[in-house]
Amino acid sequence: MSNVAYMRVSTKELSLENQRQVLDKYNIDKWFEDDGVSGKTTDGRDGLKKMLNFIREDDYIYVVSLDRLARNQVDQERISAEITLKGATVVPLDLMEMLGYKEVPDNGGLKFIWDMMQVVKRYTAEQERKDMLRRQEEGIKRAKQEGKYKGSLPKYRPDAKNKKDKNIYFEVIKRLKFNQPLLSIAAELGISRNTVKKIKMRANF
Structure with a gap:
């Protein structure tokens, strides 16, 4: 140690x-x-x-x-x-x-504080995911009411069955929160700038 x-x-x-x-x-x-x-x-x-x-x-x-x-x-x-x-x-x-x-504090106390910090981070991330999903559902509902919903779901979304696609969605959201440029986000995550822009619009950023 x-x-x-x-x-x-x-x-x-x-x-x-x-x-x-x-x-x-x-x-x-x-x-x-x-x-x-x-x-x-x-x-x-x-x-x-x-x-x-x-x-x-x-x-x-x-x-x-x-x-x-x-x-x-x-x-x-x-x-x-x-x-x-x-x-x-x-x-x-x-x-x-x-x-x-x-x-x-002693070693046990330090580990407890650090572990709790990680739990809080995970909880916050999960709440953000739930919030993103709720906002997407509300957006689809609103689009249906306005007759604009086409019925096909986007590849990158909070409830995507493909884990990689879901992770990319939340990575885009994280970077958008910190005002990272769209082109920079696209380059880092290996997706197009237009895809980042669409995620941003769907999440109401």
């Missing part, structure tokens, strides 16, 4: 020293950093990639705040999933403070 620290600042004008001073008291065994790199994407974040390759089961990753890992919700979910899969645990000091902890 190792205590790992990850630090990031978005511009060269900012210093990592403040984060280092905060994290230094947690008996850190291994340090990783990205100096002057934006958290909007994972591009160019060599420190993050090295940290994700290094971590093992029962390691603890200390960050001064969750947004040091990622500013983009999609990336944050992907990074969190990779960390969880490896059996490591993130220790977000800002969240600890928000929850009223004056000291970082």
Whole structure:
């Protein structure tokens, strides 16, 4: 078991020293950093990639705040999933403070908080899926009333039988929520810009 620290600042004008001073008291065994790199994407974040390759089961990753890992919700979910899969645990000091902890809880407490965060994320995602499905059903009903419904269902939709098609639908929705350009979404997911546009229109974005 190792205590790992990850630090990031978005511009060269900012210093990592403040984060280092905060994290230094947690008996850190291994340090990783990205100096002057934006958290909007994972591009160019060599420190993050090295940290994700290094971590093992029962390691603890200390960050001064969750947004040091990622500013983009999609990336944050992907990074969190990779960390969880490896059996490591993130220790977000800002969240600890928000929850009223004056000291970082013991290992069992840290794992409980991290696991609960993942449960909340999954619950939120499921509620969003249900909401998307409800909105689609309402859209079909409205289209039928207006005589515009043709009867064929789109390939990418929240209730698609094909798991890949369903996942692509929700990935598009996630990226739309964070105002990612349509062409960029299409390129990343391997679909056309027009398909992204249609999903956006059906979801009433």
